[in-house]
Amino acid sequence: MNLFPCTLVYVDDDAKPGPNSTNRDPLSYVSQAICLNNSLRRVGMPTLTIMTNAPALVEQRIGSMPAEHRPVVTKLAATIELPKNTPFYAAHFKLDLMDQVAASLPEDTMMLLLDADMVALLPLDRSLVERCAEAGLGVFDISDQVFPAYGSESVVEDLEIVADRRLKNPRWYGGEFLLATPASLRRLVPRARAYYARYLSESGRLKHHGDEAFISAALNTLVDEGQVLIEVGAYQAVGRHWAGNNYRDVRWFRCCSFVHLPGGKALLEKEARFGEFAPDRFWRHMRVAHLRGRVRHAVKRIAKMLSVGRLATWSAYAVRSVKS
Template identity: 85%
Template sequence: MNLFPCTLVYVDVDAKPGPNSTNRDPLSYVSQAICLNNSLRRVGLPTLTIMTNAPEQVARRLAGMPAENRPAVTLLTATIELPKNTPFYAAHFKLDLMDQVAESLPADTMMLLLDADMVALLPLDPDLIERCAQAGLGVFDISDQVFPAYGSERVVADLEIVAERRLMNPRWYGGEFLIATPAALRRLVPRARASYARYLSESERLRHHGDEAFISAALNALSDEGQVLIEVGAYQAVGRHWAGNNYRDLRWFRCCSFVHLPGGKALLEKEARFDDFAPDRFWRTMRAAHLRGRVRHALKRIVRMLNVERLAARMRCTA
């Protein structure tokens, strides 16, 4: 089974930037995609395809690179409409990307949809690829991160609002990694479009916004109907890393095929300046960012404790 690695770069200068993006350059995601493509090349995976509504702008950004190192660029035909101040605005167009890929991929090729702010460290396990090919869908379950952070009742409520049904075993799936056969995509996309319509109409009731909400709802509904979902995180196919976060030991990520750095976009943009991806150089930079993040987290905790103590002291004085 062949793989088609692709990423979305949706360009709209009038839209609200992503919550985790500090670079206001609308083409900053192209730099991240360059880094991702360099890392894919190093581990022997196929060239990344950037799917974008602005192919000429993206091509100009890539023009200074050697042709053999460039990601491919394909026009994305965008069909969905939503308010431009919607959180994670650009990510919603992954639905159009999946629809387009479902109709264009040959039967012997699986889509490997990746966020641009990722790197490939190791080849994907061939046995995992085969399992995903047999099942049709490989997904990244991040429920153990999302449920405790926002409260399981609130997360489940959002999923069931968008799915418009009670779900047997509600799970939340990360949008940074999805592997799917064309046949499975053709089952998923219509269900995801229906979920998207409910997501849009119920947006004021929802705590969570972005592609993960309606894609997760659709995946849960398909699972309830018998669709097998291969959970790729258990195989360390992908890990989501936040600098300074103690969710996992940093060493765990070294054994992942892909690492997602939603808070490390600037790091990846700097890495993209090199012609080739060097894991040791990347790890040195990532480790330094992680240690700085640990210090920031510790200082924030201290400030919170001091504020609580000051408030308690004021209350004692006024009692």
């Protein structure tokens, strides 16, 4: 089974930037995709395809690169319409990407949909790819991160609103990684489009926005109807890392095939300036960012403790004043 690595770069100067993006350059995601493609080349994986609504701008950005190092650029047929102030606005167009790929991908090839702010450290395990090919879908279950952060009841409620049904075992799937056969995409995309329409109509009731909401709802209902999913995170095919977060020991990520750095976009954009991806350099910069993040977390905790302490002191003083 062959792989077709692809990523979305949706360019719209008028749209609200992603919540995790600090670079206001709409083509900053191209730099991240260059880094991702360099890392794919290093581990012997196929060239990355950038699917974009602005192919001329993307081609211009990568035009100075050696031809053999460039990602492939393909025009995205964008059909989705939604308010431009919607959180994660650009990510919604992954649905159009999946639809387009489903119609053009050879039957012996699996789509490997990746976010641009990722790096490849190791080739995907072939036995894992074969399992995903047999099942049709390889997904990244991040429920253990999302449920505690937002409350399981809140997350499940949103999924069931979008799906318009009770789900047997609701799970939340990360949008940064999806491995899918053409046949499974042809099942998933129509369901996701139907749920996208409901997602839009119910957006005022939802606490979570972005492609993960309606894609996760679609995947959950397919599972309830018998679809088998291979959860690739357990195999360390992909890990989501936030600088300073102690969710996992940072060393765990060194054994992942892909690392997603949603808060590390600037690091990846700097890494893209080099002609070749160097894992040691990447890890050095990542560890520095992680340590700085740990310091920021510690300062915030101390500030919160001091604030609580001052509030407790003021409350005690107020009680004494009333009694006197």
